[in-house]
Amino acid sequence: MFSESRTTHPGGKSSVKTYREALNEALRQEMRRDPTVIVLGEEVSGGAGCPGERDAYGGVFGVTKGLLPEFGAERVLDTPISESAIVGAAAGAANNGLRPVAELMFFDFIGVCFDQIFNQAAKFRYMFGGKSRTPMVLRATVGAGFRAGAQHSNMLHPIVTHIPGLKVVLPATPYDAKGLLIQAIRDEDPVIFLEHKLLYDLKGEVPDEPYAIPFGEAAFHREGDDVTIVAISAMLHKALAAADELAKEGISCDLIDPRTTSPLDEEAILESVEVTGRLVVVDEGNPRCGLAADIAALVAERAFHALRAPVRTVTAPHTPVPFAPELEDAYIPSVEKIVAAVREVLEA
Amino acid sequence: MNYAPDFLLRAYRTMRTIRAFEERCVVEFEKGNIPGFVHVSAGQEAVAVAACIDLDDKDVIASTHRGHGHCIAKGCDVVGMMKEIMGRATGLCKGKGGSMHIADIDKGMLGANAIVGGGPPLANGAALAAKTLKTGRIALSFGGDGSANQGTVLEALNFAVVFRLPHVFVFENNGYAEGTAASYAIGAESLTERNRAFGLPAECVDGIDFFATYEVMKRAIDRARRGEGPSAIEALCVRFDGHYIGDPQRYRAKGEVERARAEQDCLKRFRERVTAEGWLEEEALDRIDAEVAALIDRAVEEALAAPRPDPATDLLSDVYHSY
Incomplete structure (x- = not known):
């Protein structure tokens, strides 16, 4: 299914990485660079309060693995299964000095927290006359092909693309995954970042240094x-x-x-x-x-x-x-x- | 508790400002000067002021559709508010928010909210930022008795307890969620007992009594500042007006509103208490009443004269920081 893409790479050292590793590297590098970047979501590390190991999952597809050991529980928050509370916390924190990267596991779960996305985070800036900044990222997995059935496989990007105030990103390659996630974290607007679950093991050449790919450039x-x-x-x-x-x-x-x-x-x-x-x-x-x-x-x-x-x-x-x-x-x-x-x- | 005279004067002035602002909103709405629909909070002033009087601009509140009082208590400019409610370009939100979305980030006012239960998850975020960045700030969310039954609020309560967030949840129980009784819609015997079951200190207070309400708020705010986590406060209060301006209120008992205005007015109670205790003189309070009346007159005058937004430039701006 997967062919080599022809995107040109910037200079500097690069190596072959999976889409998952590219995303993990983007998060890790941005969290090192900027102490206001935090990660929150369900089992972004895993094992919270359990008798066994911490960082047991590192996210449902392992994208956030290793962040808890490096950055600690103050910046890598395993939340209750409460999507509205997760998205609301990210939106509120983004207006108060943090750059939260929240994870929704499966984008199908917007059904239980859509108000906090489209009535709150997306509209703040306009409703408040341009005064607010909501630099948050909402990461989620999309897409079919995992035999996961109707409630874990939708794309749903048109639903958020429809909403003024949101930016919507769907990386298709490891190179784009890293560069677009870094841009998403540095961006001043709320960004919906949709990762296709069939792409996590896709390999490609990815620069080792951080780089940002501007939004709106095909x-x-x-x-x-x-x-x-x-x-x-x-x-x-x-x-x-x-x-x-x-x-x-x-x-x-x-x-x-x-x-x-x-x-x-x-x-x-x-x-x-x-x-x-x-x-x-x-x-x-x-x-x-x-x-x-x-x-x-x-x-x-x-x-x-x-x-x-x-x-x-x-x-x-x-x-x-x-x-x-x-x-x-x-x-x-x-x-x-x-x-x-x-x-x-x-x-x- | 001992109250300094300037604290009492400040509390009274803020409560009176809210009352006068809300009463004037009714007048201006009926004259056709305010577009849309408006929810006023006359009768509930003591709760807003007791909750906000010890907060500063760095602390964050999240408010409700009935949010004018919260805005004023948090220090928002009354003239800018009136302009906003009238949809003027120089309003607090450039006329893009309106009564139900009024906000002032610089004052730590994270917005009124036209979605019942929309605010508490956001206030958690402000509290999380304060905790993570160790700023010593706190967050406080307002919600009505109706919001207490929203899933977002129940999620937010648990989330705040799990992360021990500096967040004071204030439930203004005015007995009515729009036109449905709180006693009907809250399945539990007591909202406060149900709040307590989430694992946080929960108290119920007479929200008509500024002093009782202030003491409960202070305990909760101090606890949050000390890093001891969230609290939930149910303040029993009275809504002098309908759910919205123009609500015929057929769901209320005959004479109920008149009785409430006569016997359960938090401003009257405040005046009686401070004069009976000899803390303040009637003249000082009357002077404030006159100054507030002049301020509200000026707010309306300036708002009516303020420019309207220009669709050519203002419709498309402020959607994104950059796009």
Whole structure:
């Protein structure tokens, strides 16, 4: 599933790291640099109050492992299972001198704490006439493919992308994971940072030094003239496989990962469509009012004159994420579906 | 307890300012000078002032939809507040917040909150920052009896106990959650007993009595400052007006409001006590009444003359720090 990305790296020493290790390194380096950065969430270390070991989990997927031993329980807080209290504490603390990185385990859990995200943290600055700062990060895992069923597998990035006041980040590579998380921690606005659970073991070259990737700057993973493909999060890797397969037939794709859905690098998409005249948007989210529809609308509004074929979207269907492996595999957009969509826009 | 005269004068002035502000809001709303809907807190002044009088600008409060009194007690500028409530560009929040979202970060006022139960989790955050950064500050959240039944508040109570946060939870029990009786909606025999079950010191106090309320608040605030963790205070009080301005209040007993205004007025009680004890003279209190009346007149006058926001520049600004 996973192909090598072509993102260029800054200078300095680098090494091969997993997406998980890249995220851990970003947290560790930022916590060393800035004593106001704290981490809180359910089992971000694990074992609190238990007779056995501390740091038993280091987060549900091990991203925060080792932070408790290095930074102590004052900066790495294992919380009760109380998502509203977690998000509220992060938002309130961010307005009072800390830079909290809160973890929601699974982004599906926004259902029990959405008020604190969208009515509180997201709106503070506007409601308070620009006086408040809420430099918090809310990390969470998204995505299907883990056989985790309907309540642990959603994407839901469109729901938060819809909310003014939030920034929304979905890294697809280890390099982006580190650089975008560092930017998220240093950012002055509330950032929703969504990690795809199938990507944690993905390896890639990652600089050892800290670096920040600005939000709203898309990454170009393949360059081509025939079709523009926009894909985000884990879908980038499906799109890479599709583009490489099509390249064998001489079809060249411009493959864009926006990396952040808010802000969205609209210019990168529009400029590419101006050249190719054809657009396929791939997104693991559900189709209605989703990212793919949003990008299709953007292009219809601002680059209609350049289009030589109808825009095609490849998304999950309008269903919850199913459990049975056959059903879940059919739910997630596949390389075959992307290839078919590209052929269709070329034939139109 | 001994009270210094300037403390008493300050307490009275703040309570009177809240009363006059709220009464004037009703007048200006009925004249059509205030857009939207407004919830006033006349009758509950003693709780707001008793809770905030020992706090400074670095301490943080989180308030409610009925938050004007909390704002004034925390030191927010009354003129800026009136401008905000009238939606003016020079209001405390540039006219973008309004009555239900009024805030002043510089004064440690983390916002009124139009979501019942929205504030306590946020105040936990302020308390967590104080504890982590060892600033010695504390946080205090207000909520009504209605908020006591919100999951966010129950989560926040437990969270504050687990992390021993310097957070005073104040429940203003005015007997009504909008138009539903507190005794109906709180399943437990006693809210204070239920609060205590979370594992923190919980007290119930007569919120009409400024002095009793102040002593309970002081104990809780001192405890928080000493690093001994959160407390919960239920202050029994009376709402002189409806849930919102214009509420016909058919759910209240006949004569109830009139009786409350006559017999359960925290300002009258305060005056009776301080003059009976010989702590203050009537003249000093009357002088404050006159000064406050002039201040509120000026606030309304300035607010009515203040510029309105300009959609061309103000609609799109202040969403993000940078985007």
